[in-house]
Amino acid sequence: MLFSRLVKAALGLFRSSLQIRALVLTVALSGSALILLGGVLSVSIGNGLFNTRTEHALEESERAKNALPRILKDVVSDSTWSLNQGIKQAISELESSGVTQSRNVALLNASNRPNAAQLENSSSDGMDLALISADFRQQVLDNKDIQSLTVQIIRSGDTVPALLTGQKVSLPGGHDYELYLIYDMSNEQQSLGFVQRTLVIGGLVTLGIIGFFSFLVTSWLVRPVQEAAEASEIMASGDLSRRLQVRGTDVVAVLATSFNHMADSLEDKINDLDSLSKMQQRFVSDVSHELRTPLTTMRLSADFLFSQKDSFSDGSKRSAEILHTQMDRFDKLLDDLLEISRYDAASVTPEYGVHDMNGLVGSALAAIQQFADSKDVYLDAVIPSGAVQCEVDPRRIDRILNNLLTNAIEHSEGRPVRIEVGQNQKAVAVTVMDNGIGMTESEANQAFNRFWRADPSRKRTTGGTGLGLAISIEDALVHNGMLEVTAQPGIGACFRLTIPKRQDLADFESPLPLAVEKIEL
Amino acid sequence: MSKLLIVEDDDALREQLEIGLMASGYEVCFSATGTDAIPAFEKHQPDLVLLDLMLPGKNGIEICKEIREVSGVPIIMLTARTDDTDMIRGLEAGADDYVTKPYKTEVLVSRIRARLRPIKSKSTAHPIVTIGPVEMDTLSHEVRKGDQKISLTPLEFKLLLTLASHPNEVFTREMLLEQVWEYTYKADTRLVNVHVQRLRSKIEDDPENPRLVLTVRGWGYKAGPE
Numbered sequence: 001m002l003f004s005r006l007v008k009a010a011l012g013l014f015r016s017s018l019q020i021r022a023l024v025l026t027v028a029l030s031g032s033a034l035i036l037l038g039g040v041l042s043v044s045i046g047n048g049l050f051n052t053r054t055e056h057a058l059e060e061s062e063r064a065k066n067a068l069p070r071i072l073k074d075v076v077s078d079s080t081w082s083l084n085q086g087i088k089q090a091i092s093e094l095e096s097s098g099v100t101q102s103r104n105v106a107l108l109n110a111s112n113r114p115n116a117a118q119l120e121n122s123s124s125d126g127m128d129l130a131l132i133s134a135d136f137r138q139q140v141l142d143n144k145d146i147q148s149l150t151v152q153i154i155r156s157g158d159t160v161p162a163l164l165t166g167q168k169v170s171l172p173g174g175h176d177y178e179l180y181l182i183y184d185m186s187n188e189q190q191s192l193g194f195v196q197r198t199l200v201i202g203g204l205v206t207l208g209i210i211g212f213f214s215f216l217v218t219s220w221l222v223r224p225v226q227e228a229a230e231a232s233e234i235m236a237s238g239d240l241s242r243r244l245q246v247r248g249t250d251v252v253a254v255l256a257t258s259f260n261h262m263a264d265s266l267e268d269k270i271n272d273l274d275s276l277s278k279m280q281q282r283f284v285s286d287v288s289h290e291l292r293t294p295l296t297t298m299r300l301s302a303d304f305l306f307s308q309k310d311s312f313s314d315g316s317k318r319s320a321e322i323l324h325t326q327m328d329r330f331d332k333l334l335d336d337l338l339e340i341s342r343y344d345a346a347s348v349t350p351e352y353g354v355h356d357m358n359g360l361v362g363s364a365l366a367a368i369q370q371f372a373d374s375k376d377v378y379l380d381a382v383i384p385s386g387a388v389q390c391e392v393d394p395r396r397i398d399r400i401l402n403n404l405l406t407n408a409i410e411h412s413e414g415r416p417v418r419i420e421v422g423q424n425q426k427a428v429a430v431t432v433m434d435n436g437i438g439m440t441e442s443e444a445n446q447a448f449n450r451f452w453r454a455d456p457s458r459k460r461t462t463g464g465t466g467l468g469l470a471i472s473i474e475d476a477l478v479h480n481g482m483l484e485v486t487a488q489p490g491i492g493a494c495f496r497l498t499i500p501k502r503q504d505l506a507d508f509e510s511p512l513p514l515a516v517e518k519i520e521l
Numbered sequence: 522m523s524k525l526l527i528v529e530d531d532d533a534l535r536e537q538l539e540i541g542l543m544a545s546g547y548e549v550c551f552s553a554t555g556t557d558a559i560p561a562f563e564k565h566q567p568d569l570v571l572l573d574l575m576l577p578g579k580n581g582i583e584i585c586k587e588i589r590e591v592s593g594v595p596i597i598m599l600t601a602r603t604d605d606t607d608m609i610r611g612l613e614a615g616a617d618d619y620v621t622k623p624y625k626t627e628v629l630v631s632r633i634r635a636r637l638r639p640i641k642s643k644s645t646a647h648p649i650v651t652i653g654p655v656e657m658d659t660l661s662h663e664v665r666k667g668d669q670k671i672s673l674t675p676l677e678f679k680l681l682l683t684l685a686s687h688p689n690e691v692f693t694r695e696m697l698l699e700q701v702w703e704y705t706y707k708a709d710t711r712l713v714n715v716h717v718q719r720l721r722s723k724i725e726d727d728p729e730n731p732r733l734v735l736t737v738r739g740w741g742y743k744a745g746p747e
Binding site for chain 2: 289292294295297298301303
């Protein structure tokens with residue numbers, strides 16, 4: 001568990017840092033090269049040591065064989081007692097006549113003469129005769145030359161390598177014997193061990209030095225790239241004034257120069273767009289401001305005419321009435337245009353407070369009741385018990401609810417409209433559903449477009465400005481929420497508003513389904 | 522007949538205002554520029570001023586301040602809905618109320634009526650209302666703090682009287698908008714905040730630490746503990 005987490009962290013670091021990747025790669029490759037070199041050196045040194053020792057051992061064995069006749073010159077060849085004495089003496093003499101150190105010696109009886117049975121096998125004290133296998137004995141008897149074999153012997157508790165040599169010798173009286181000598185090779189083993197240790201330590205130190213230097217070199221190479229990455233990050237977060245320092249004329253300097261060039265043109269473009277957007281915003285604000293004075297005059301004129309309408313002829317009277325109501329519509333349109341231009345200019349700052357969604361829905365229903373009655377539409381509210389607290393700008397939520405309810409009532413064709421409130425841990429939702437004419441999918445996709453109307457003929461039967469839903473979706477988005485619609489022709493439409501309970505909550509799911517169904521009362 | 526001074530630079534709007542307001546029973550006089558506003562005010566001595574904030578010459582906020590230096594006459598600002606900051610600055614300069622363009626005649630007239638309505642005290646038998654060291658004479662509309670005479674505008678007088686008539690009772694901003702400004706629909710509660718600040722600066726020893734008009738956090742305001 002911990003291990004897999006460590007591996008994951010290491011992998012993450014490896015992937016995320018160019019420098020670490022370069023470092024790991026350099027160290028791994030040099031490490032492999034060092035291991036290869038060390039292996040080759042170790043094997044060839046080991047072989048050299050072994051071969052030299054083997055040559056010496058074979059020479060010594062040859063000398064031992066040649067020394068036998070001298071040692072046994074006083075032996076009475078037909079006396080088995082004398083032969084056995086001679087063999088014992090030969091063992092002790094050969095044991096101590098080695099060049100390097102004491103060795104174990106064995107003389108084994110291989111004679112087929114009539115009195116051979118009385119002759120003894122003899123060997124050094126503590127020598128393990130089991131080392132001399134039957135196969136090796138056969139091999140010695142079959143060949144005239146000295147035979148050798150690498151074996152393991154126990155020396156003061158440790159297992160050490162040794163060389164066993166064997167050869168046929170002829171003792172006085174024509175008895176065939178085998179002469180075996182065992183040479184301890186622990187010195188060679190120790191030398192090889194020392195060489196190998198030196199190689200490993202030397203390799204590790206070299207690897208460390210390579211790692212350190214490649215760290216220095218990669219830092220030096222990577223630093224400008226890192227600086228460029230940091231500068232891009234800072235620019236991405238909005239500070240367009242950040243530039244890189246240009247040093248020298250190499251490829252890194254070219255990178256810095258083109259980065260700065262890119263930053264310059266980006267800053268120019270953004271500033272252009274910014275001033276354009278400010279100009280646009282200023283223009284819309286000025287236009288609507290300038291419109292207000294003549295609109296006020298017209299409004300007052302219309303009011304005055306309306307108040308005097310009873311003294312007019314029929315046509316003039318109706319004109320005064322129409323003028324009066326259209327002034328309201330004009331006023332509302334101007335307000336909506338100004339609001340949407342505020343959203344376009346991103347100059348909207350909601351005033352958040354903690355409110356009860358049930359209460360907001362209740363007052364929206366109360367405000368729209370008169371309109372619903374005039375259209376003969378029944379409003380059905382499904383509201384959870386208890387307060388549904390959420391952090392919202394009540395003015396904007398009220399505007400959304402009013403828009404959704406007005407739309408539903410207008411398109412419900414006299415059938416009931418249902419408003420439902422739901423909540424879960426993180427979010428609050430309100431759905432507004434009607435069983436009116438509904439919309440096709442492509443119509444529903446356009447429902448939030450500016451000045452778009454659900455009626456195919458786009459006839460303006462109702463007083464809306466055509467900006468209501470476009471403003472509503474902006475109102476929902478500014479709360480970090482969403483406003484969605486689903487609809488089916490002939491069945492109806494359902495709008496769903498979902499907003500987080502607090503502005504710091506994210507990844508929420510809507511507590512209510514988005515679906516149109518038949519409203520059963 | 523009450524006399525209104527209208528400071529408005531747009532000729533057509535001025536003419537239409539005259540027609541509408543005269544039909545509602547007011548006597549109307551005008552100033553077409555900011556620079557003429559103060560001379561016109563001194564000449565006509567109006568009962569109420571309707572003041573556009575965007576004017577050539579001198580802007581409405583300066584005019585508002587200059588009128589307030591010599592008079593407590595009701596001032597209603599005529600603002601565009603876009604100028605939120607201008608509206609607040611106008612209120613801070615001493616305007617009593619505001620109407621946003623484009624306004625309806627009935628709204629404008631109801632605002633004018635509210636500001637011109639005489640302030641009535643509930644009890645004529647006890648014409649003196651006190652709040653701490655401050656004494657309010659509801660007949661002469663004189664306000665004294667110890668030996669010192671304090672000059673309040675009619676709106677400030679009405680605001681203080683409303684609070685002082687019910688000591689220690691909390692008034693929400695909406696209640697004050699309804700009772701003092703006579704709003705029947707929702708209006709900007711900053712109207713109340715700005716005027717409470719102005720009132721405190723006149724009657725409190727230390728307006729930063731008020732002892733007479735207290736803020737009740739989350740609710741509204743109440744008259745002091747004494």
